[in-house]
Amino acid sequence: MDRFDLVILGSGSTAFAAALRAEELGKTVVMTEERMIGGTCVNRGCLPSKNLIEAARLLHDAQHPRYPGLSPAQPKLDFARLVAQKDEVIHDYRRNRYESLIGDSIRVENGHVRFLDPHTVEVGGKRIEGEKILVATGARPVMPPTDGLAEVPYLTSDLLTSDEPLELAELPPSLLIVGGGYIALELGQMFRRFGSEVTVLERSEEILSRGYEPEVGPTVRVILEDEGVRFVRGATVRSVRRNGSGVVATVETSKGVEEHRAARLLVATGRRPNSDQIELEKAGVSVADNGQIRVDRYLRTNVPHIFAAGDVIGSETASQMATPVGSHDGGIAAHNALSNEGLRAVDHRVVPRTIFTDPQVAVVGLTEEEAVAAGYSCWCNTLPMSLVPRAGAIRDTRGIVKMVADAKTDEVLGVSMVAPNAGEVIHEAAMALRFRARLQDFIDQLHVYPTMAEALKIVAISRFKDPYKLSCCAE
Numbered sequence: 263m264d265r266f267d268l269v270i271l272g273s274g275s276t277a278f279a280a281a282l283r284a285e286e287l288g289k290t291v292v293m294t295e296e297r298m299i300g301g302t303c304v305n306r307g308c309l310p311s312k313n314l315i316e317a318a319r320l321l322h323d324a325q326h327p328r329y330p331g332l333s334p335a336q337p338k339l340d341f342a343r344l345v346a347q348k349d350e351v352i353h354d355y356r357r358n359r360y361e362s363l364i365g366d367s368i369r370v371e372n373g374h375v376r377f378l379d380p381h382t383v384e385v386g387g388k389r390i391e392g393e394k395i396l397v398a399t400g401a402r403p404v405m406p407p408t409d410g411l412a413e414v415p416y417l418t419s420d421l422l423t424s425d426e427p428l429e430l431a432e433l434p435p436s437l438l439i440v441g442g443g444y445i446a447l448e449l450g451q452m453f454r455r456f457g458s459e460v461t462v463l464e465r466s467e468e469i470l471s472r473g474y475e476p477e478v479g480p481t482v483r484v485i486l487e488d489e490g491v492r493f494v495r496g497a498t499v500r501s502v503r504r505n506g507s508g509v510v511a512t513v514e515t516s517k518g519v520e521e522h523r524a525a526r527l528l529v530a531t532g533r534r535p536n537s538d539q540i541e542l543e544k545a546g547v548s549v550a551d552n553g554q555i556r557v558d559r560y561l562r563t564n565v566p567h568i569f570a571a572g573d574v575i576g577s578e579t580a581s582q583m584a585t586p587v588g589s590h591d592g593g594i595a596a597h598n599a600l601s602n603e604g605l606r607a608v609d610h611r612v613v614p615r616t617i618f619t620d621p622q623v624a625v626v627g628l629t630e631e632e633a634v635a636a637g638y639s640c641w642c643n644t645l646p647m648s649l650v651p652r653a654g655a656i657r658d659t660r661g662i663v664k665m666v667a668d669a670k671t672d673e674v675l676g677v678s679m680v681a682p683n684a685g686e687v688i689h690e691a692a693m694a695l696r697f698r699a700r701l702q703d704f705i706d707q708l709h710v711y712p713t714m715a716e717a718l719k720i721v722a723i724s725r726f727k728d729p730y731k732l733s734c735c736a737e
């Protein structure tokens with residue numbers, strides 16, 4: 263039997279960050295993987311989606327120039343070629359950022375991994391013992407218990423993968439998407455821009471109704487509707503069935519029962535931690551009802567030598583299922599498992615997030631509702647992006663910016679933006695929250711004119727002055 267200082271279940275971004283930290287500490291480490299090395303982000307998540315979303319944006323912008331004087335163009339779309347270039351990008355990235363790091367000190371074992379006892383796992387018929395163990399098995403799409411789902415062909419977010427049969431190589435003429443979260447919105451807009459008829463079936467009365475400011479969902483929905491994405495809200499999918507080579511969904515709404523048809527069905531109803539297929543009970547590791555592995559702020563499970571990080575811990579310690587969170591925490595978990603230099607706690611107070619629709623949705627910190635629930639007396643304001651000079655200058659005034667501050671101290675507690683490049687701008691807000699900046703700090707900070715980041719300054723100014731009566735970048 264092989265023995266390692268650290269055995270890591272999984273080989274995603276969380277696992278790699280931990281393996282690199284273990285290597286820095288001079289320890290022996292092995293990762294285990296049953297699919298593609300590198301995990302979700304590089305193979306079927308962030309990288310392929312952002313690659314194709316940008317291609318869809320270029321196509322859309324060519325077809326819909328915002329400037330009088332530019333006439334629409336019709337670039338020829340070769341979907342199969344687009345998919346192939348996406349695969350090239352994934353292969354390069356996987357080779358350079360993941361596979362090339364594997365060697366004598368970081369090993370990988372292929373196959374399904376499961377616990378045999380608290381110190382031993384089995385993978386591909388091999389038994390491996392770990393002094394310390396990190397569970398970083400990520401998450402997978404949740405399948406709702408919908409009648410007929412097992413009998414119809416359906417897609418999941420795995421459709422973006424490469425080198426696996428789940429990859430979607432042909433553009434569907436029409437697509438029904440169950441779920442209205444970030445994956446549904448990103449992929450829904452993307453497929454619409456490539457030319458598919460897209461219908462989103464959302465259970466709540468509004469998209470993004472949980473965890474986002476109430477202004478965000480309607481703003482994004484109206485923008486996507488303008489592009490032709492159809493939303494059916496308050497929709498409970500009762501059943502699905504085949505319709506020739508396509509699919510019919512029977513949906514209950516407040517208006518009654520409706521049927522929606524499409525060539526393909528995409529189920530995007532969330533993701534659940536991969537904690538149920540690794541026989542955690544043999545190690546005695548405690549798991550919450552929704553499948554997330556319970557950890558403390560040092561990423562320790564209830565079993566002292568077993569740690570967990572990344573998507574598999576879900577929202578434990580206020581974590582979020584996102585690559586930078588897992589990568590950051592993977593390093594911390596390895597440090598805490600292997601270093602003698604004292605424990606490092608995770609800090610999930612400031613986690614900027616982005617939905618890569620166009621315009622992007624970017625948020626950080628508390629929403630108004632969360633701030634009130636936390637006992638703050640709040641000042642907050644929402645402004646249209648049309649007040650931001652750059653938005654007017656480039657004829658793209660879609661979106662809003664909202665800022666939440668402590669009314670007593672003016673400390674900024676949260677920012678939400680729907681705007682072009684909001685995913686870049688949000689880092690200014692994130693850094694400000696990290697250092698507990700106040701509204702005055704956003705105002706005193708000189709901003710490059712004209713940039714979308716000025717939105718933050720203008721909304722901060724609106725606490726003290728009428729933002730509709732500002733000239734240029736006057737404070």
Ligand SMILES: Cc1cc2nc3c(=O)[nH]c(=O)nc-3n(C[C@H](O)[C@H](O)[C@H](O)COP(=O)(O)OP(=O)(O)OC[C@H]3O[C@@H](n4cnc5c(N)ncnc54)[C@H](O)[C@@H]3O)c2cc1C
Nearest residue numbers: 272274275276296301302303307375399400572573584585
């Ligand atoms: C469509 C999509 C788009 C996304 N876009 C973004 C984005 O833009 N930005 C962002 O930050 N995040 C994004 N995410 C989320 C991001 O991909 C994840 O948060 C991140 O990859 C989690 O990393 P991880 O290492 O914790 O898990 P993973 O990367 O999922 O790695 C876990 C690995 O463990 C393996 N595994 C699981 N169980 C076993 C087993 N029993 N035996 C062997 N191997 C096993 C899995 O095959 C997997 O490779 C996106 C996700 C999706 C699906």
